[in-house]
Amino acid sequence: MEKVDTGDVSNQIEEESKELIILDIPEAEDLKILLSEPALWPELCIYRVPRKLRAINPAAYTPQLISIGPFHRKNKALMPMEKQKLRYLAEFCKRIGINWTELANQIKEWELSIRHCYEETFDDVSSDKFVSMILLDSVFIVELFLRREEKYNFVRKQMHGNFKDDFILGKSTREFGVLGDLILVENQLPYFVLDDLYEFSIGNSNEEGYPSFFDLVRFNFEDYLSPPEIQEDKNLKCTCDCFSCLYCFWITRCFSCQRDGDQSAEKEDEEGSLDQEKPLNFTDLVRKSRSFRHPVSKNNKSVMKLYSATMLQGAGVKFKASKEAWPIDIKFERGELKMPRFLADDNTERVIRNLMAFEQCHYPNEPLICDYIWILDFLINTEKDVDVLVRKGIILNLLGDDKTVANLVNNLGLEITASGSCFYDLSEGLNNHYENPWCRTVAIMRSVYFNNLWRGTGTIAAIVLLFFTFTQSVYSISQIFS
Known part of the structure; x- marks a missing residue:
């Protein structure tokens, strides 16, 4: 064996000790203060988007026109809007007849609680700068909301003008662009x-x-808090007439494998309401508007398998769009999957990504939006699946071709962590329906023999003729041996 030089070992230990001394360890008193604070303040509700999510689409989480709060305060591209904040502060003080120092004093009283709401401490921002930033941002939002309400309200419009010269309200692109920035998870x-x-x-x-x-x-957030009104397409032709519907109903009642199960006994949870509990921020408000009433699964397990919309339709599952797009409420009863409408437009990815990021940070054990997108991702694999859901009114496609929507939905679920799903029981019901041979048999019979009046009538006539032929044959044979 090679002999180890003890002198070399001592020198190595000495060098490592010097490196440890260089580490920036707080003084004993500062370390004591640090340890006395909780790792996470109970007020915490505003987060930075996790890196793995931001890496997928950074633009979806970055404000384009205005910075609200401390996270994006150093973004030079957003500096031009700081002048508008000062202008709105002056107009707001004039409106209410209060000096801005009175408003600043109010915010000063809340400073510590406000700081605790953010994931980072921002020790580099002095108290005066922090209060000034919160004052400008909060007054800007309030004044903007008041001006928009007055712009679209005839009575108050008479009192405060038409705002044609307003830098923001004078251009619809800026107006709605700012509103879009106000719901971003980091811009709160x-x-x-x-x-x-x-x-x-x-x-x-x-x-x-x-x-x-x-x-x-x-x-002001009507477009984000209320589902879009979707007109039914009256030009769509019904694939079944009255007689074939009767055939389908008779066959389904005779052979359908779908049980009512526990879902039929469950009542909708109508206790949740936006008015009962104040939101934490605007991102939380939008999330609550879409998910405060949701199905509850007895088995809080992750959904690992669910067949696509095309495959489920081939097994006889009927898709139906809910009358209301929100809140999220998916049901599967008597072979019918009832889902909320999904609006796919240029703003969909940005909104959904921020809601999902907020859930991953603040509601990891109740990721309702994430669960919903997860189910939609399973249902959609190709543009054919999108086509099925579009024809049933579940997806409103404003993006153009179906492949674009498929890519959108499939990418939304990337890097999302799920420990369980409130739709687990629903997915099990759908999988059991697809895997039951009777369901596929019934579906084939409906699609091949009862898909329209004439074919259905011909099928029934053939069955009746076959029955009488069989009866006559039996009768004839019985006469021979009698």
Whole structure:
């Protein structure tokens, strides 16, 4: 064996010790303060998007026109809007008759609670700069919302003008672009700051007739909080007439393998409401509007397998669009899968990605939007699956070809972590339906022999003729041996 030089070992230990001394370890007193703070403050509700999610599509999480809060305050591309914040601050103080220092004092009282709402501490931002930033951002949002409400409200429009010269409201692209930035997960202020500042300001204003802050927010975010009205296409021809529907009904009732199960006994959870609980921020508000009533699975397991829409349709599953697009509520009963409508347009990916990122950070054990997209991802593998869902009214495709929608849905689920799904029981019901031979037999009979009036009538006539022929044959044979 080779002999180890003890002198070399000592020198190596000494060098490593020097490297440890270089480490930036806090002083004992500072370390004591650090350890006395919780790892996560209970107020925490505003996060940076995890790197693995941001890497898929960075633009989906980055504001394009305006920075709100501390995360994007150094983005030079957003600096031009800082002048508009100052202009709105002056206009708001003039509106309510309060000096801006009174507003700043209110925010100063909430500073520590506001800082605790963010995932990062921002120790490099002084107290005065932090308060100034929150003041400008919060007043900007409130003034913008008031101006938009006045712009589209005839009575208040008479009082405050038409805003044609407004830098933001004068151009619809800027107006709706700013609104889109206000729901991004990294571009948030705590909801309580906006709500309390609004109540403080309006309460000290001489002018009456202002709506509540929640009504004001709901008006401005109407496109994000209320599902789009979708007109039924009256030009679509029905694939079944009355007689074939009767045939389908008779066969389904006789041979269908789908059980009512526990889902038919479950009642819709209608206790959730946007008005009962204040949201944490605007991202949370949009999420609540789409998911506060949802199906509950007794088995909180991850969905690992679900057949595509085309395959399920081939096994006799009927797809039906819910009358309401939101909240998310998917049901499978008596061979019918009822789903909310999914609007696929230029803004869909941005909105859904931010809602999913927020769930991954704040609601890891209740990722309702993620669960819904996960199910949609299983149902859609190719453009043929999209076509099935479009024809049934479940997907409203404003992106053009079906392949674009398929790629959109398939990419939304990338890097999403799921420990369980509220739709596990639903997926099991669909899989059992597909894998049952009777269901596929019934589906083939319906599609081949009962898909229209004439073929269905011919099938019934053939069956009746076969029956009488068989009866006559039996009768004839019985006569021979009698």
